[in-house]
Amino acid sequence: MATPDFIRTIRAAAGHQLLWLPGVSAVVLDDAGRVLLGQRADNQQWAVISGIPDPGEQPAACAVREVYEETGVRSVPERIVLVKSGREVTFDNGDICQFMDVCFRCRAVGGEARVNDDESLQVGWFDVDALPPLSESQLFRIKQALSDEPTWFEPMTSD
Numbered sequence: 001m002a003t004p005d006f007i008r009t010i011r012a013a014a015g016h017q018l019l020w021l022p023g024v025s026a027v028v029l030d031d032a033g034r035v036l037l038g039q040r041a042d043n044q045q046w047a048v049i050s051g052i053p054d055p056g057e058q059p060a061a062c063a064v065r066e067v068y069e070e071t072g073v074r075s076v077p078e079r080i081v082l083v084k085s086g087r088e089v090t091f092d093n094g095d096i097c098q099f100m101d102v103c104f105r106c107r108a109v110g111g112e113a114r115v116n117d118d119e120s121l122q123v124g125w126f127d128v129d130a131l132p133p134l135s136e137s138q139l140f141r142i143k144q145a146l147s148d149e150p151t152w153f154e155p156m157t158s159d
Contacts (some may be wrong), residue, residue, distance in 0.1 A: 002119055004052055016094040023086070023099035025050040026063040027145035028075050030108045034127055035142055037134075038070055038120040042091070046132040048141055050101070063104045071123045074110035081105050081144040082152040086137070105145040 003011075010019065026049045028036035037046050051066035053059055060077040067075045081103040088098045113123050126132065128146065131139075144152050 002117075004054060006055055007052070011095065016096060018088065018096045018098060021097055021099050022053050022059070023050060023101045024053060024059050024063045024066065025101055025103040025141060026067050026075065026077075026106045027081060027103065027141050028067055028071075028073060028106045028108055029145070030125060032125075034125040035131065036067070036071060036073055036108065036113060037124060037126055037132065038115075039122040039132075041119055041121050044121065046134055047138050048103075052099075059102045060104060063102075063106060067106060068111065069117055070119050072111045072114045072116040073108050075106040075108050077104045077106050079105050080151045081141060084152070084154065103141050103144070 007019070007021070025047075028049065030036070036049065038049055039046050049063075049067045049070050051062060051070075053062035057065075063077055064075055067073055082101070084101050084103070086099045086101055088096055090096050113125055115121070115123050128142070131142075134142075
């Protein structure tokens, strides 16, 4: 994912140390029930569309913006699928981040799926039973988006 200017400013002072950042992801479905995926340029893995909200940007608006910027598909958010803290990620340049992901189920309402920026190598619609190789976390997002279950969050433990 491209690094937003506000994070570049923070990195100038913070160096490579761990940054805790907001993130959004979007499981976009079309009328045929297919899932929109992008093959990421940074790690070559297939994934649902994701990004970082700009300061003050609402998470749902960010999800819609990221889907369009990366794929050319217009979408509308339908519901929050999950809220989850991700694992620490170390990027090739040494930057360390951990994201709090708010994942939305979105419905495609226009546009054509295409590589629309430099963050993706490929973009496409996939039948749920014919997905490319995906990480468990990506598959979990899709599973939750396809279910009628309430928003998922890590169960609290009582200590």
